[in-house]
Amino acid sequence: MTSPQPQTTPTPSESESARPADPAAAALYDALVTEHATIYGYGIVSAHSTPEDNWLVGQALARHREQRETLIAMLDAQSVQPPLAAPGYQLPSVVNDPTEAATLAVQMENDTAAAWRAVIEQAGAEADRAVAVGALTHSAVLAARWQQVLGVWPVTEAFPGGPE
Template structure:
């Protein structure tokens, strides 16, 4: 077996890993768009504009990720008809907590994409991770040392 053919499965595996991570980021964006429709309906009036901005940002990132997945030669994962929220959202405090949760989830997905990708996809994923981490801090009032990475306990 030549060295070129031996390298091919590795490159295919790499593309597959990037596609999988991009699909996961797209799925996280779909969930965030859904989640922010709940946040916007429950958050205090003083934070509604911020919720709308986050909703719009996630819609734009969702559309961008769908194009990225298509550019990688895959069919973008579709949004679910509905999503199960991680907890009941009955008021503004719950909405703030949900917004923080959504941003942390999105940051995690983009962290995986940063780890898997190279070049422009990696740069875009790093930017999306940074944006999600900043929004998470705004919603929760605190942050983590390395957003997008799962803490080991």
């Protein structure tokens, strides 16, 4: 997964949006951190994708921005300060060509699927689980589309977002 860089000690204003102790709220918080990183990562994917694949970047970015806004609203409804996006993120691998870009996209979609699966597992509210199921499904579909771009088979996983 992409991670914020550089890692420093939080300032007092950053500690105000500390990760909540409640498992359900913490899962939402973590999902938002992952969505922020994924949106950043898709900027890199876009820069290195072929023109034929850039429609998929646009579709993925729109979906992840939508999910980010949904998560912010969900956290606000629980009176949890949403984490801000970092100014930059450390990518898990070097991206210099379309294949590396598509590989990064698959990894980001798998990361977001894992984050949303955690929301499903921790959420107490049916509405939160429904949102998470939709988001996990979208991440799994996007991962499959990127797998097709890479020519990888099979394009899907039996249980997206998990180790199974």
